[in-house]
Amino acid sequence: MDKHPIITDLETRKTSKHYDPTRRVSSEDMEVLYESLRLTASSINSQPWKFIVIESEEAKGRLEKTFARKNFHNKKHITDGSHVILLAHNPRYAIEDFAKVVDTDIANGRGDNSSESRNRALSKFSFAESKMDATRNNAEWTKAQVYIALGNALHVLARLDVDGTPMEGIDPELISEEFEQELDGYVCEVALVVGYHHPEGGNAKLPKSRLPRKDVLKIL
Ligand SMILES: Cc1cc2nc3c(=O)[nH]c(=O)nc-3n(C[C@H](O)[C@H](O)[C@H](O)COP(=O)(O)O)c2cc1C
Incomplete structure (x- = not known):
C-alpha cells in the first residue's frame, strides 16, 4: 500500500x-x-x-x-x-474577551442575537473561569x-x-x-x-x- x-x-x-x-x-x-x-x-x-x-x-x-x-x-x-x-x-482571558467571540459567532450566523441566546452562549465562559487561579490568571x-x-x-x-x-x-x-x-x-x-x-x-x-x-x- x-x-x-x-x-x-x-x-x-x-x-x-x-x-x-x-x-x-x-x-x-x-x-x-x-x-x-x-x-x-x-x-x-x-x-x-x-x-x-x-x-x-x-x-x-x-x-x-x-x-x-x-x-x-x-x-x-x-x-x-x-x-x-x-x-x-x-x-487573563476575561468575559469581555469571550463576549467578542460570542458576538462574532452571532455575526457569522452561529446563534441568534436575542439576549437569552447570547447569555446562554456567554455562560460557557464558566469553563475559562474554572481554569483561573485566585488572581484570575488562566495563562496555563x-x-x-x-x-x-x-x-x-x-x-x-x-x-x-x-x-x-x-x-x-x-x-x-x-x-x-x-x-x-x-x-x-x-x-x-x-x-x-x-x-x-x-x-x-x-x-x-x-x-x-x-x-x-x-x-x-x-x-x-
Ligand atoms: C515546543 C517546541 C519547542 C522547541 N524549541 C526549540 C528551540 O528553542 N530551538 C530549536 O532549535 N529547536 C526547538 N524545537 C525543535 C525540536 O528540537 C524538534 O522539533 C525535535 O527535536 C524533533 O525534531 P523534528 O521537528 O525535526 O522532527 C522545539 C520544538 C517544539 C515542538
Whole structure:
C-alpha cells in the first residue's frame, strides 16, 4: 500500500537548524500560514492568542535584541530565517474577551442575537473561569491553546514544503519589554521561525526519529 501523503509530509518535515539567508517565503505561502493560525481550534472557541509576524529587517533587529541574555544558539535563526511568528497568549482571558467571540459567532450566523441566546452562549465562559487561579490568571489554559496553533502551523508548513523551527528557547521577559506595545499584555513563550534550510549543513538530511509506536500509543 502506498504511504499516505499526510505521513509523507510528517516524515519529511524537519525542524531546521540552519537557514538559507538568501531565500524568502512567498507572500502566497505566508497567507496560507496566517489563515491556518486564525482557523485553529481552541477550547470554547476562545482564541486567546495574538500572532505577531516579524518580517521587516527592523522588526528582526528588535527580536535579535531579546537574545541578549540566553538561548544564543537560536539567534541566528532570526537573522537567517525568512519570517518569525511570535505566538502569544492572553494570561487573563476575561468575559469581555469571550463576549467578542460570542458576538462574532452571532455575526457569522452561529446563534441568534436575542439576549437569552447570547447569555446562554456567554455562560460557557464558566469553563475559562474554572481554569483561573485566585488572581484570575488562566495563562496555563490559554498557553495550551497557542500550542494547538503551533502544531497546526507545523503541519501546514510541511504541506507547503516550507521549513520551520518552533522555539521555546526565547526570552519571554525581554520579548514583553521590546514588543510591549504590540503584545498589549499578552505573553509570548514560544515562537516559530519560517524559511528554507541551508543546502549544506544543518539537519535536513537526517532521518526522522521517534519512539516506537508501542511506547506511545495503546489501542483499547
Ligand atoms: C515546543 C517546541 C519547542 C522547541 N524549541 C526549540 C528551540 O528553542 N530551538 C530549536 O532549535 N529547536 C526547538 N524545537 C525543535 C525540536 O528540537 C524538534 O522539533 C525535535 O527535536 C524533533 O525534531 P523534528 O521537528 O525535526 O522532527 C522545539 C520544538 C517544539 C515542538
